[in-house]
Amino acid sequence: MPEVTARFAEIVGTANLLSGTEVNEDYGHDECLTCPPRKPASVAKPGTAAEVAALLSTATELGVPVTARGSGSGLSGAARPREDGLLISFERMNAVLEIDTANQVAVVQPGVTLAELDERTAGTGLAYTVYPGELSASVGGNVGTNAGGMRAVKYGVTRNNVLGLEAVLPSGEIIRTGGKNAKISSGYDLTQLIIGSEGTLALVTEVTVKLHPRLAHAATLLAPFTDLDEVMRAVPRILAAGLTPNILEYIDNLTMAAITYTEQLSLGVPDEIRDRTQAYLVVGLENRDGERLDGDVERAGELLGELGATDVYVLDGGSARKLIEAREKAFWTAKAAGADDVVDVVVPRSEMPGFLARARELATAAGAGVVGCGHAGDGNVHLGVFCPDPDKRHRLLHEIFAAGMAAGGAISGEHGIGQAKKDHFLALEDPAKLALLRRLKQAFDPAGILNPGVLFD
Amino acid sequence: MPEVTARFAEIVGTANLLSGTEVNEDYGHDECLTCPPRKPASVAKPGTAAEVAALLSTATELGVPVTARGSGSGLSGAARPREDGLLISFERMNAVLEIDTANQVAVVQPGVTLAELDERTAGTGLAYTVYPGELSASVGGNVGTNAGGMRAVKYGVTRNNVLGLEAVLPSGEIIRTGGKNAKISSGYDLTQLIIGSEGTLALVTEVTVKLHPRLAHAATLLAPFTDLDEVMRAVPRILAAGLTPNILEYIDNLTMAAITYTEQLSLGVPDEIRDRTQAYLVVGLENRDGERLDGDVERAGELLGELGATDVYVLDGGSARKLIEAREKAFWTAKAAGADDVVDVVVPRSEMPGFLARARELATAAGAGVVGCGHAGDGNVHLGVFCPDPDKRHRLLHEIFAAGMAAGGAISGEHGIGQAKKDHFLALEDPAKLALLRRLKQAFDPAGILNPGVLFD
Structure with a gap:
């Protein structure tokens, strides 16, 4: 065992330190489509924040790059380790420490x-309302990428649902930020700074999340539209009506065809309507009261009709669940269909039609294809990109990201930049801002051990 | 005119640069009770971000301390200038640039x-839902302190309602952060880092805020309790019931007596009940639908009865408005009553009874008094502190803040640290965290020109 590895083994115990052939291939990648696996020199599985602290201070001392890993369900390569580096896997720090119903928070590893x-939380009447699609995802990983998902239109993303952290700095110092309080105004908000930093500033060893009342009644409406622009124009109207949907998704016809086929899903849309449909809007409603829900469903149905839907289907519980699950698996469907990349550009929601049209134009001009679905209420467009040639694809993505930014948006709404989109991020982002981000990185991690190659070169 | 002043006058024009006797006394202070006015060397009233940028780069070059001022309604002295410094007043940058109903945002100076x-926003069906009490407060000032207020229990604080900023760094670089998007995961969240930084990192020149549907129907319930602990125990139950109150305030009997007297407010509470009351809970409900609101009022009334309220009064519109206004003016009432300081410690809401009991014990032991009200749903306790001797008061506040932090809370929930609470903040906060905050400050403001003496020494 090399000396470096031995130092790490001392901290976590040899049983929790893997190196060489003991390192399973799974540790070498996340779900990023364009990041080939890379086997780390060693994998540590700490059991406590103190062990994480010792690992980081040792890595800082020795100049060893460190990558953190939750469940490895990320899509941008932020959990892809370096070959000369240490991967810290949080698989053993997997305890729900507290469900605190009085303060409506959970404290978890x-x-x-x-x-x-x-x-x-199921038995408590409360729920953690961030559902980024992949339920095997870890809370720590969600904090790293600021994960979002379908319920964000009502409940916000990870950032809006994390109140406090315990985090370890590269120096080995353990800090606590925020807490069980809904608000705080006492110094810079380190909680928010660490959320979404993709493992480049500090490693999170405990998370305090907000819980919301778990509402008993839910319904899902499916509305086909002959025109994607009409879908997009309907979105603000539905939100302004005060129906507070917990799901507001668009799915284009190709994506719907793929996910219904893959999942053997029948939604009761007649062929005649399906053939004229360019995109679907999926509207989820929920209420603590069944009668109120019925009222909302009726109102939403009327509204969707007024807004140009060719029909409105209230899905039965089984179909609704299957459709939502199928939508959550859209990434896997895209992957199975041979997508070469997936992106999640976010734009102001009014800019979605223009951005989508532009993305299709750019793809056509490149001899490529883009299809997708997305969080219509959030302006978060998920595109499967079909363009096998890496150089062509790189240029196409650059143009698509530039178009999103020109529309007032950003490269990623919830997947993060990671390694996959770093070149584009560095090329397109304001240099003054990048310089500031680098100074912030320096303030946390002067030795540069945390996830080098993620966000920055 | 001294040379430094002349340099600033060149940037904003002599008509917008005050110095010497032209500087009105108002520019020397905010509403902090313990921060005596201090007249700045000069006051600049820029009209554009470019002028702010030129002021800051010049101040950096010359080493002149700079303090930003909105409406001066802050309570911690963060807008109190230095005598050798430049005060930048944003009074001329007061345009609502855009109300964007499709994206439900407003862009303002x-x-x-x-x-x-x-x-x-009144005519658009939308509203900006952060109401920190003082409607003369500026959006820029609210961003500086991460202002909260009564509606935070439903809508969150400033931090939760700001999506994007234009900000000027001390170097004079102008950056844009976030945008009209509900989510973003593309590099560190500078929007959130700047919010609540009390003018020490960057000066904000444009703010994009979230708007919410303006609900047509509202009701206010007043519930007297014979025991403050019962009030506190009722709070999580009301929140868990899914009634989503937009106001959930407690007011202790002394504070209620003072505000009803000051505002000549009659709430219809019989003397017999009033005399047995230790504290009141005020519950605000709102709905887009009048019938649903009635149902919620009924349910809330039942629930309050079950939870120990001696009675429940549904206030008529006039009384309700007056009570809320009076509660918003509680600071002024405390000031008029001779309070020597006001604090806004935040604790996990389940810790409020214990914290309040401890604060009263500490006050009694010091021969002082504390009375108050607060945002019960948020654990944000507003205390008027009656203790004229500055040294005694300093020790008492230190103990009260320490008790709040020991309960898992923080010194300030929404007023900020400013100059008033800086000593306590520096004495009580984790040194590792303070060192990190200082490094972040350095990353933004290496010359240390922005609000020296606020947050740090």
């Missing part, structure tokens, strides 16, 4: 999965 | 007041 947190 | 923003 970073390795807790969303599925487990959902199960643990 | 920092000098816009909450009253004006409310007026400008």
